[in-house]
Amino acid sequence: xxxxxxxxxxxxxxxxxxxxxxxxxxxxxxxxxxxxxxxxxxxxxxxxxxxxxxxxxxxxxxxxxxxxxxxxxxxxxxxxxxxxxxxxxxxxxxxxxxxxxxxxxxxxxxxxxxxxxxxxxxxxxxxxxxxxxxxxxxxxxxxxxxxxxxxxxxxxxxxxxxx
Amino acid sequence: xxxxxxxxxxxxxxxxxxxxxxxxxxxxxxxxxxxxxxxxxxxxxxxxxxxxxxxxxxxxxxxxxxxxxxxxxxxxxxxxxxxxxxxxxxxxxxxxxxxxxxxxxxxxxxxxxxxxxxxxxxxxxxxxxxxxxxxxxxxxxxxxxxxxxxxxxxxxxxxxxxxxxxxxxxxxxxxxxxxxxxxxxxxxxxxxxxxxxxxxxxxxxxxxxxxxxxxxxxxxxxxxxxxxxxxxxxxxxxxxxxxxxxxxxxxxxxxxxxxxxxxxxxxxxxxxxxxxxxxxxxxxxxxxxxxxxxxxxxxxxxxxxxxxxxxxxxxxxxxxxxxxxxxxxxxxxxxxxxxxxxxxxxxxxxxxxxxxxxxxxxxxxxxxxxxxxxxxxxxxxxxxxxxxxxxxxxxxxxxxxxxxxxxxxxxxxxxxxxxxxxxxxxxxxxxxxxxxxxxxxxxxxxxxxxxxxx
Numbered sequence: 001x002x003x004x005x006x007x008x009x010x011x012x013x014x015x016x017x018x019x020x021x022x023x024x025x026x027x028x029x030x031x032x033x034x035x036x037x038x039x040x041x042x043x044x045x046x047x048x049x050x051x052x053x054x055x056x057x058x059x060x061x062x063x064x065x066x067x068x069x070x071x072x073x074x075x076x077x078x079x080x081x082x083x084x085x086x087x088x089x090x091x092x093x094x095x096x097x098x099x100x101x102x103x104x105x106x107x108x109x110x111x112x113x114x115x116x117x118x119x120x121x122x123x124x125x126x127x128x129x130x131x132x133x134x135x136x137x138x139x140x141x142x143x144x145x146x147x148x149x150x151x152x153x154x155x156x157x158x159x160x161x162x163x
Numbered sequence: 164x165x166x167x168x169x170x171x172x173x174x175x176x177x178x179x180x181x182x183x184x185x186x187x188x189x190x191x192x193x194x195x196x197x198x199x200x201x202x203x204x205x206x207x208x209x210x211x212x213x214x215x216x217x218x219x220x221x222x223x224x225x226x227x228x229x230x231x232x233x234x235x236x237x238x239x240x241x242x243x244x245x246x247x248x249x250x251x252x253x254x255x256x257x258x259x260x261x262x263x264x265x266x267x268x269x270x271x272x273x274x275x276x277x278x279x280x281x282x283x284x285x286x287x288x289x290x291x292x293x294x295x296x297x298x299x300x301x302x303x304x305x306x307x308x309x310x311x312x313x314x315x316x317x318x319x320x321x322x323x324x325x326x327x328x329x330x331x332x333x334x335x336x337x338x339x340x341x342x343x344x345x346x347x348x349x350x351x352x353x354x355x356x357x358x359x360x361x362x363x364x365x366x367x368x369x370x371x372x373x374x375x376x377x378x379x380x381x382x383x384x385x386x387x388x389x390x391x392x393x394x395x396x397x398x399x400x401x402x403x404x405x406x407x408x409x410x411x412x413x414x415x416x417x418x419x420x421x422x423x424x425x426x427x428x429x430x431x432x433x434x435x436x437x438x439x440x441x442x443x444x445x446x447x448x449x450x451x452x453x454x455x456x457x458x459x460x461x462x463x464x465x466x467x468x469x470x471x472x473x474x475x476x477x478x479x480x481x482x483x484x485x486x487x488x489x490x491x492x493x494x495x496x497x498x499x500x501x502x503x504x505x506x507x508x509x510x511x512x513x514x515x516x517x518x519x520x521x522x523x524x525x526x527x528x529x530x531x532x533x534x535x536x537x538x539x540x541x542x543x544x545x546x547x548x549x550x551x552x553x554x555x556x557x558x559x560x561x562x563x564x565x566x567x568x569x570x571x572x573x574x575x576x577x578x579x580x581x582x583x584x585x586x587x588x589x590x591x592x593x594x595x596x597x598x599x600x601x602x603x604x605x606x607x608x609x610x611x612x613x614x615x616x617x
Contacts, residue, residue, distance in 0.1 A: 051227065058227040059214035097227060105224030 017044045020065050028072040032079055039083045046087045050094040063106055064090060070114045076123025085125065089113065092129045099137040104146070112136060112146060172196060173254035180342035181326075183245030191258040201262055208266040213237050215267075220323055235324060240270060242326035242345055246280075247273035277321045280346045287353040288312055294360040297368040299383045300375070306334035307356075315349055337391045337461045358457035359390035365447045366393060370410045373485035380488055392483065394458070395465055398436065399482035401443040408447070414484055421478040429470055436466045494613045496565050499533035507536065514544045524553050534565060542584050548591050555595045560603070564610035566592055 021040040028034060035043070043064055051058055067089050071077055077085055096109060104112070116132035117123060136146045172194050179186040188205065191197045197205075216236050217228045247269055248257040261269070295307055305311050315330035326345045332352065337359060340351045363371060371389065374396050375382040396410045403416040424432055440462060449455060472481035501507070510530050517523045523544065531537050541551060555563075570585070572593035581589075596604060 055230050056227045057230050057233045059210075059217060062226045094227065097225070098229070102221075102225060102229070106226055107224070 014044055014048070017047070017064065020062070021068070024065055024068045028068060031072045033072050033077070033082045034079075035083060035086075043083070043086055043090065046090050047094075050091045054094045054098045056094060056097065063093065063110075066106060066110050067093060070110050071117070074114065074118050074123070076118065088125050092125070092133065095129075096133045096137055099133075100140045103140045171253055171255050173258060175254050178254060180249075180347075181344045182241070183249050184241040185245075187245070187248060187254055187257055187261065190254070191261070196255075196258050197262065205261065205266070209237070209240065212240060212266045212270065216240060216323070235327075239323055239325045239327075243273035243277060243321075244269045245273070246276050246325075246347065250276060274321065277325055277346055280350050281316075281319065281321065284346060284350045284353055285316060287350065287357060288316060291353055291357050291360060294357065294364055296360055296363050296371065296389065298371065298375075298389065300334075300387075300389060301383050302333040302335075302386055303389060306332050312349065312353065319346065319349075321346070333386065335386055335388050337388045337394070337464060338457070355457065358454055359388075361454060362458065363390055363393050366397070366408055366410055370408075370485065373487050374410045374483055376486045376488050377483040380486070391461070391465065391468075394461065395468065395481055396483055396485075397443050397447075398439050398465065398469075401439045401446070402435075407443055411485055412482055414479065417479050417482050417484065420482065421473065421476065424469075424473045424478070425476075432470060432473065433466050436469060437462065492613055493615050494561075494610060495615050496534075496561065496568075498535045498538075498565070501533055501535045501539075507539070510540070511543050514540070520547075520550045520553060523550060524557075527554060528557065534562065537562075538566070538569070541588060548594075551588070551591050552595055555592075560607050560610060563596065563607045564614055567596070567607065567611050568614050 018037070018040045021035060021043055022037060025034045047058070047064060064086070067086065071085070071089060072082075093109065093113065096113075097104075097106075100109065113128060113133065116136075117125075117128050121127040121132060139146055139148045173187070173190045173196070177186065177190050188197070188202065192202055213233065213236060217233055220232070220236060221228060244266065248261060251257045251260060291312075292307065296303070298304070311330055311332055311334075313330075315328060315332075318329040319325075320327070320329075328345060328348055330349075332349075334356075336352065336355050338355055340348055340355065343351055371393055374392060375387075375389065378387065378392060379385060393410065396412065397407045399412045399417070399420065400407045400410060402420055403412050405412060405416070424435075427435065440458065444455060444458065449458070468481055469478075472478045510526060514523050514526055517526070523546065527537070527540060531540060537554075540546075541554065546554070558566075570589050570592055572589045596607070599607075
């Protein structure tokens, strides 16, 4: 009789999310990008795993659709890496939703991801997740603007010898 | 015929006051009032409603939410709906309404009830502040001020956390509020506290203070209920044929009461207590039925305390003899004027270059004339435990009492704010005192209790 929010809601939203993703093909076909039904199902599964891993819950679809519509125009995405990139972007999105303490809206986070991916990261998902989003999330947590730049990141990098 | 109670399907004893919604759903299902599909439909509606509430919570900016926040919002929704269901005539009616009505409608009705209850709580809080007791009791004061119930009224979030009580409410009531949460809890708590205050206001603040000092002179820090002590003491006065309002009963009278009570069996004694309570309320001229109702509700606890005290021959711990701490003999300790800083520095420099402990001791004996300087030397001269013990050997009981008063030993956790030197000194002092003869220790601690520092 207990209200298991996660199990009830995920079964409710799964079909709806797959349908929404498939519907995006009508838009992305203009850029030569499409997803099969299996791709869409797998993408929703990735979303569910990402939500579970980050301790989050989503009632409607929507986010993957927004990611698809934002990223399909990226010069770094082609039909060869389209589905794979979407999987990674979905995971990164939910991870940084938590890391930014929900201080950033879905739209702003996706926009930031897209600008960084096409700009400084030049299509590298490692740089996007490991540097740009990391710095942005830290800035937000410390009360700075998302794109705030200071010497701290350089210092940290030098100490760790990472950059 | 009017007393015949309607037969109900749902047993109200199985329902939870805190989780009314869930418990009614479970009971209705167990009694066969709800089928599987009814329960599923309600669950589905709740999830859909949760989705809309989460969207509002996120201001439409985020489609996902942390699970713990969603769960908390869900609990809040169920609490609010439960509040409305609780307001219906009985659980059977509530189950029927739950089956037919839509969840958002039930929520809206519950939400209106929360507003009403919050208004009532605010009014009662105002009344409680008006009849607040003048007391040094710490948890009573903090619970009633801005950091306690005041915080609740400021921070209570009826939309997303209606089931929570965002305040520290430490003061224990004689009739504790159990099985309630959120605004219902605070409403009942304030109502009970109001009655307790009303009762205590028949007595002067000083008399209550003396009575509680009779319980323990450090009562300010204890988590005791003032009403319970006052009520019991007033009852004792009533039995001893003393004026109830003075709360003054002697040790001899308590002994006499014990001799009288120990002859009675439990049933007879309980009846006596009930009768005595009636007399006491008459003497205090209590007419309000609500007020009488609260006092009567407290009676089982008071009766059980008295019965237990008679059984264990500890009636003097239940009926308290008031103590006026101001009448106890006091010793004023004056530490004397400190020496000039230049001279003091000179002595310290001299002591630091002394090779032998005996030389340091001679310097202290010859040059230190005031207690304040001695205290400073013990900290500044970097003395070892052995050297400090040698200094202790030449001190009298009064000096020890003054040192204990100022540097009493406290546990490591409590001592985190103290300097390392201070902590070490307190440890040395405790070790030294612990090794003294018991008689001398008692004498020193007696002086400590009487000492007023200047």
